[in-house]
Every structure is written in C-alpha cells, then in structure tokens.
Amino acid sequence: MSYTIIKVENLGKKYIIDHEHNGNNNFREVVTNNIKKFFNSINPSTKKQQQQLKKEEFWALKDISFEVKQGDRVGIIGRNGSGKSTLLKVLSRITEPTTGKIYIKGRIASLLEVGTGFHPELTGRENIYLNGAILGMSRAEIKKKFDEIVAFAGVEKFIDTPVKRYSSGMYLRLAFSVAAHLEPEILVVDEVLAVGDAEFQKKCLGKMEDVNKKEGRTVLFVSHNMNAIEQLCNKAILLDQGRIVKEGEDVRSVISYYLAFDNNIKTGYWINTENKFTNPYFTIRYFAVEDDCGNIINEPVRNDSDINIVIEGDIKEVDNALQVGYAIYNEDNILLYWSIFNDIKENEWPKLKIGKNKFVSKIPKRFLNEGKYRVELIVALYFRSWIIQPEKNSPAIFFTIQGGLSDSPYWMIKRPGVLAPVLKWEVL
C-alpha cells in the first residue's frame, strides 16, 4: 500500500567558497580578475598557486541516499550547518543538486519559512491569496478554504487590516494557517515550530499530525525540537557535515545518538585559519585525528582501528628546545596522558627542518575505552616558554571510540575504568 514517494540517490551539493571577497561579487572585480587570470595563464607558475588560494570547495551535502514511503513522517536532525536546510532546498527545487538524482511522485510543497512573501502593506485577506499562490495553491482552492484559514488563525476581526498592523503572534498564526491548509502529497517543513508561543506550537504540531494521519500525506520535517520530532515522526535521518550519519525507524535511538555526539561543535580537526600562535619556532597550521589513509576521523571509530594524531606547522628557526605533542582527556575531563615527539634519547630525536613539519603519532590499538575524547595541543620551548598550553589556549579536537574493545565474545560494551587495554596474559 505504501509505495516509495521520494527516492534520493547519491545526492551532493557543492558550493565554491570564494576567499577573495566576502559577500556579493563586484562586477569591476570580476573584470579585473579575469584580466589578471589571463596574464597569469601566460605565466603558468603563478596560476595554480593563486587559484588554490582563492577558491575552496565545500560540499554542503555529500552522498545522500534515502527513500521515503508514502505516508512517512520523516524528521531530519543535525546541528547547525549539517546540511539540513540545503537538503530541503534541493528537494523543493529552490537550488539544484551538483550530483545525484531525486525521484518524486506527487506534488511537493515546501514551507521553509512561515509567511514567505507576506507583504506588510497588504491586508490579511490579500496576503492569504498571495501566500497561497506562492505556496502553490490555486485561487479556487484558497477561496474554498478561506474561512477555515481565517478561523484557524483567529484573525477574523482584522482580516482587512494591513498585516503590518498585526501583532507578531497574529502574523505568525495567519502565516502558518495558510501553510497548514496546503494539500500537497508531500509537505516539506523547515523549523517552523521554532516560532510562536508554546500554545501555538502545540496547535501547529497537532495540525501537522492531522495532515499526516487523516489525510495520509508525507511530511519531511526539520527541527531542533527533539520532542516534536519524537512525537511527530516515524522515521529520522541524522545529518552531519553533509552526510547521513544515522537513519532509521527507531526515532528515539537516532535522537539519542545525536544528543550523545553533539553537545557542541566537536570535530576531528582544527585549521589555523586565523593565523593564531604565530612565532618563529613552530606556528601550528593543522591539527587533526586521521585514519591511516589520511582522512579526518569525524565518525566514531573502533578501538582496534588506527588513530593518528597529526600536527602540522611551519618552522622558521630550528630550536632544539621545541616540544610538540598532545594531551588527551576523556569525557569526564580526566587527563589520560601527555605525549611529546621527543620523549626519546636525544640522539634519536627527529630532525626538524625549516618550513613545513608534520608530526604524526599513532594512538595504540586496544588501549582507549569506549567514549569521547578530547585532544589538546602542546607546543612549548622546554623550560623557556609555552606557545600553546593545554587547558589554557589550546585548540581542541575530538574523536569517539565505539566498539572493537576485544576479540573475546564476552566484552562487547564499554568496560569499567578509564582505559581498556588488551594486555597479554599467561596462565601458568
């Protein structure tokens, strides 16, 4: 009975971030840049370098694939900037995908904002028609539902008053009311419930449930309100950094997964974009947890996989007192240990060179327990001065270990204790 209504395959959306100028393009700049580019193309040595500096690709969505069945209520969650809104924009055809395909059966109406196109000078009545048309309703349809819309919003008295004279509550109620009376097969809603008072939010939620249950419509719903997601949705998709991290019909487990890994913005890398900590001995450029292939680790890893701490920076003046390393903390903020690159005999110290130096250190397998870890940077001149000090001015990166604790069938879950090393035993 319930067929696939939306099918998304390998969807990707790329933005080019222009580091050169912020905001809008200026025609003059474009003209002069093109002239510059032309001259640079004659002189190939400068060309590549400059282009790399100026443009950076950014995938707001990457390899997104999922299916939605008719009648599903899909909650899309994720922290700010994880690609939720971009996904909705692509689904509602506001912006085009860069890769991939989407198949949609049926009429789709998107509600990315309450009261899109409302004009303050127009009356409530006029705005209902305007907003309805913008959302894809026909005039006849609006006419038929007009009284219902007005009654739901509770603005009967003010229907012929310009909406700029409305209180913000009335304005919102009217706007939502129009949207709630849309009759598409698929309704795409972004964060609508973030506005209005508690009572109105409840009313909206009830209406959305009605839309789905009574009329069997499909709803895609983005929200930060986990209660609303849990109450309304029968399926959840968790996005992070443009990828689907977790999805499933067990909404509660997706939500708890999200809440567990997302207290703050915790990523596996830090780039010194602001040119902080500049000094001749070691200026940090890049600090990350990577796997063996050099990919930044952003998702939970097993405790038996390789985790490399990578520290990259520039040296202008080689100083033998330089200390580079890291401090690692668990989620209870307990310091596990410090590790420095020259913890060994002096004649075995790695040679530092002027320019870029990359320090890599492997965290032993089967050593850390399940949980979330924070790594802070150590850069200092031994007995002379701190450059970057943990718990003072250090940037922090994060990674999560989940599973892989031991090969024994007995220990599948987190062990008691701070560490979970697998040590060698002999039975004599």
Next chain:
Amino acid sequence: MSKQNDIELIIEAGKTEKNYWKDLLEYRELFYILALRDISVRYKQTVMGILWAILQPFLTMIIFVVVFCKIAKLPSENIPYPIYVFSAMLPWTFFSTAFSNAGNSLIANSNLISKVYFPRIIIPAASIIVSAVDFTISFVILIGMMLWYSFYPSMYLLTIPIFLLITFFTAFGLGSFIAALNVKYRDFKFVIPFMVQFGLFISPVAYSTTLIPEKFKLLYYINPMVSVIDGFRWAVSGGKTDFRLEEVIIGLVTVVILNVFGILYFRKTEKTFADVI
C-alpha cells in the same frame, strides 16, 4: 489524488529545464497574484495615490514643452507640441519604469527566490504589468489632451496595442537579462538608471526622428523604442507624422534578439539564483 501520484518528477543536476515550460503554465496564477500585489502596493500610503501615475509623465511633459519647444524651438511635425511630446512620453515612461522594475525585480523578491520554487521568469514579467497599468491611466490623459486641442482620435489609435507589445517585450528582454546579472553583480543596480537616461537621448521623445540625418537612420532604428515612439505619434496624429515600415522591422529584429539572448541568459543563470542572491 491517484492521478497526481503518477506525476514523476526527477531532480537532477543540469536537468531541471525539462519541466520548466510546463511549470510556467502551472504557475500562471502566481504571475497574476504577483502583478496584482505590485499594483496594489505601489501607491499604498501615498496621499496622491494613483495620481502619481499621471503626474510623473505630465510634469515631465511640461518641462519638455518649456525647454524644447519654447526655448530650443524644436520642430514637431505640425502637431501641437504638448501632444507631440506626451504621445512619446507615454510609451517611454512605460518602457523606462517597466525596464527598471524588471531589472530590480529579482533582488526585490529575494526572499521568495531563496524560499520557494517557481519559474523565476515570472518575477520580471509580473513586475512589468504595474507599468502597463500606469500607462493605461495616463493614456486617458492623452485622450483628454487631444480633445482639448481639438485633435480628434482616429482609427489609427487601434494600432497602439501592437506598439505596446513591442514595448513590453523590449522591457522584458532587456529587463530579465539585467535582472539576472543584477543577482550576481549588484553593479547593475546603478547601471539601470544610467541606461534609462541614455535611452531617453537616443529615442525621439523630446525631438523628432526627422532631425536624424538620413545616413544614420538605419543605425538609429536599432533602438526598438524609436519605432514604438514614432508609431505612437503616427497613431495619435492619425498618420500625419513620419513613420516607416523599416523602423518596425529593424526594431522587431532587435526585440527578438534581446528576448532570445535575455531569456537564454536568464535560464542559464536561474539555477544559481537561490545560491547567489
């Protein structure tokens, strides 16, 4: 409902065009509503209201009469100079407001563009309708002026819709091109008034086409507003002024080129509007 479920929409990089013209038909109500909105909002909270539609060209006409007729003493092909100027003023005002509105329309509606899907070409097209309404109102004044000067309307007036259509498409082709550019390069916000001003000088609003040397005329006719204005005068004067077929033909060629080019560019950049605006 089951019938609508059969509609399968495929969204794919670079392939959204397929549904475009079909969508355009589906979204025609939005076109009416947007045009209606622009019309009803235009004179809200003004004391003079719709009178502004009349006052603007009328006052300009008076200035023109003083400067060009009384001071510069330009010829007016044996028609009362006020009528001569006003009959050119009307299509010119129509064009200039339509073009500026269309050119700025996308930016003015950026909230719609970034939040809802619809064929974007509706926006510049709808914005032109407002100017058409203004035109209609001031056209009544023209008729009044003609009666005042005992200059009776003739059957020639029936050709006016043709010239209006040419004006509409000139403004639409050029306007949608500039509007698309404006989304990315806000410089065009400043280019538009300049273009309008420049256009006024290369169109026979204040003066007569007869003043243009014969050898430059073909070049002069490239501006489609020349044929519109001359045609308008010709229709108003009942065929008494100089108006040639080649003006219309050359003008129409320009209009076609403007529209093909403008719409193509618009369509090409349209997909990125929501990202750039």
